Amino acid sequence: MRRRKVLAALGTGAVTAVAGCLGGDDGEDGDDTPADTETPADTETPTDTETPANTETPTDDGSGESNDGGTTDGEQATLTVGTYGSFLDAPSVSPGARVKEEFESEFDATLEWAAPDQEINYYIERQRQGVDLDADMYLGLNTDELVRIDSELDDGLFAEAGDVGRVGDIREGLQFDPDGRALPFDTGYISPVYDSTEIEAPETFEGLLDDEYEGALIAQNPGTATTGRAFLFHTVHYFGEDGYLDFWADLQDNGVQILGSWSDAYSAWQEGEAPMVVSYSTDQVFAEADGADLAEHQIRFLNDQAYANPEGMAVFQNADEPELAREFMNFVLGPELQGIIAEQNVSFPATETATLSEDYNELAKEPPEPVTFSYNELKGSMEGWVEDWERQFISN
């Protein structure tokens, strides 16, 4: 059986499916696939003889709660959503399965997840190369990624969100796309987490420079980790473009350790390499689940602030199912889904109306003053910030 599959895959040679995407049951592929009788079941590529499952979506507005994604021949419409891998697979932060389940039970449509390893860059590169995107929308977009897309692609990648009924429910200050394409669906806050049985963390950024905190902080590299980038942006926000590099020079002198990824840093912190680590303000949710002592997992909002990192979703310009995608976005902004995503992705809801459990509210900490850079502030500046930081920090 296995052997036949392998041979069959050779037979077609033309499998235009998304890496990491199970589905790709969309019409685009059908045109590219030779109508080869050997087309294997496991490539998920419909042959020419098959009518593509989805063509036009005859919905009118994005507010409909019932069904949709109509089809021409009675088959269900398929919405393909690109996202990052851990949203689907990592047991600690993966609402993907639940979202699909809820969506499919409410709409007469199929939700296919795609999680290419290069995340949003995968779609940017497809667009640059003039290849079909093979997805209708992307979920899990940061502000800086949106800035990068717009500086890379003259015509952009996403369409305007259009008429999404629940946009009004989104909390003040979370909207990050001035052109109204990306809608935030959750947010996280990045701040130091510390072991209070070892030290009491400083109240301010300047406090991190005190002798008593020499070698006490582990952070991540802004070039390879979202948390590292957020923490760097926070220092730029606080000290200004002209001051952040001096602060980092002092912090480097005080022995800050910059590691590659969140997991490198967090596992080092857990092994006691340093008492403080840059992480998420939802840390206690995991600690509680692990049966850890919460005193060892304290959150410190430096200067009462934390850098907010809203995650957005947006519809691709050439989506096959733009209307269904809009309905999906509206659905995601609903009270129930907002609660599910926040709790399972261990983040905060994007709307005022989310249903969250009491325990969750208790353990997931929000800063008195969330700060973040807007799209326009990041545009044209952020790459320079990171590069200047790199060139200063690395001096071989």
Place this chain on the structure above:
Amino acid sequence: MGSRQEHRDGDSPGREYLGPARRLLRGVVDRVGLTFVALASFVLLVVVFYYPVATVLVEAVLVDGRATLDIFVDILRDPFYFGEVARLFSGESPVAVAGDLLSADRRLGIVGFTAYQALLSTLASVALGVPAAYILARYEFPGRRTIRSLTILPFILPSIMVAVGFVATFGQNGPLNSALEAVGLPTFDLLYSLEAIIIAHAFYNAPLVARMTTAAWESVDASSVETARSLGASPFRAFRDVVAPQLYPAVLMGATLTFVFTFGTFPIVLALGGIEYVTVEYFVYRLIQDFDYAEAAGLALIELAISLSVLYGYLRYEARQSMQSRGARPLPRKPLRPPSLSVRALLVRVGIVCYGLVAVVVFVLPLANMVLASVTDAGGFTLSHYQFLLERQAEGAAFQVQPWPAIRNSLLFGVASLAVALPIGVVIAVLTTREYRGRKLVDTLAMAPLSVSGIVVGLGLLRGLVFGVELGDTRVAVGGALAIVAAHAVAGYPFVVRTVAPGLENLDDQLVESARALGASRTRALLDIELPLVWPGVVAGAAFAFALSIGEFSSTVILATGTDQFTMPVAIERFIGRRLGPATAMGVVLLVVTSVSFVVIDRLGGDHRGL
């Protein structure tokens, strides 16, 4: 193992009873075997390696449709990358630059530092690898074969696992410091330093040096040593003049490969050293992330040029070595328990015990700590991470990575890519050991899959294969299991070339000529005469090619057309969220499955002289 099967058939007395179909097949193999495999290899290499990689590298010299060398000039003149040497490229006097290079506050630049840490890592790997080879090749003790099979294990581990194991072993609160503290000695702080990076690199690469050197040592003919001794040479002299010269090529080959690998290192450096120690490959990654393809390609080409120069240097050296044909009778192994209580024998045994302790600290403790991490959480001992694996297997959705398919795919891809890499490697070894001008250049280029930036290969596969090319109205794209196998085979065959070519080079040409004179085709002579004589090298290459496939991550995840084609390393990566437990549990599954496979490969292919 196809070629092995064939050479056994060739030896069997029952060959005249072959059926007509098999006789026909044999005839075809005899006549066109070599040519066919050579052509097929060439096509495969072009499709899954050279073309994809070229789509990226060309951006360094073709900017906005215009050919230019500006990118290189800019990089070469940037002190950030080239340190003091950059001033040389900017036209400053070599004397002044040389003076500053010798001063204490010299700047190496990223490229210089990358080479520097690779050199140190290579020295460390040789220092750790050669004694292991000595013990494995020269002593007999219980479990020797199993240990030899498992030496290659570190090679397959994802950097996340190594980071977990290393932090737990060498951290401030690790077992070593606890032990030192318990006996009142000062503790040490190894982590987040150049030393930690070098030890991690040795963890990965000393096994490579050890395996290659063990193979050479086991091929030393006992009679040559006995002759030297009978002529009055002391044991040391016999070693220095007879044994050592036969080991140098293998040690140097291991060292060269270690240099090339550690020169292209990246995630482990950021995990155990920190941002201060980033390498060239890190900047290739960063530039590609930011879509600065021209500079990324330029930097990757410079990286490639340096790696290939080192490889070329080694290959020139290898070509100059003319060893006697390998011995039929290996040196007898000594028992680990000393037969007599002579001072010499005791000293050597004390040395072995000391080395054993070092090996336990560098190799065994990190592995043990990986296992430990998979069964602990904040509350102490737990099996919940393994329970997660079982649950995911039972209830996981189709779009999620599931453990069993990942295990199955890893093994299937490993075996399949081995079956492809072996013939390619053997044929390229044959082609590069023939006498013609520039063959070492061809040999060097054949090593390119080891040396091209992994980040560039990834982007190339995406562009060249996954996105496909427009042919008429159809876009032809390649992906799925077969593409993964092909990519793994391309990454693995250079090991086969390197382990088989030296043996072929040293075979007496008359052997093949006699076989040809007796009517054997070139292919038949290879299968029946040459390969059996260099069998240990074939098995060593096979083990590395298999290991490379098992540990491969990036081309697998890029070429897979569905989660049902994901492998164990991909599963590990995907299970990382905000807790490492599930990923480490999957990592331990990878460790166990791979260990069993290595032992099985060793038993199947090793005979008593295998590697």
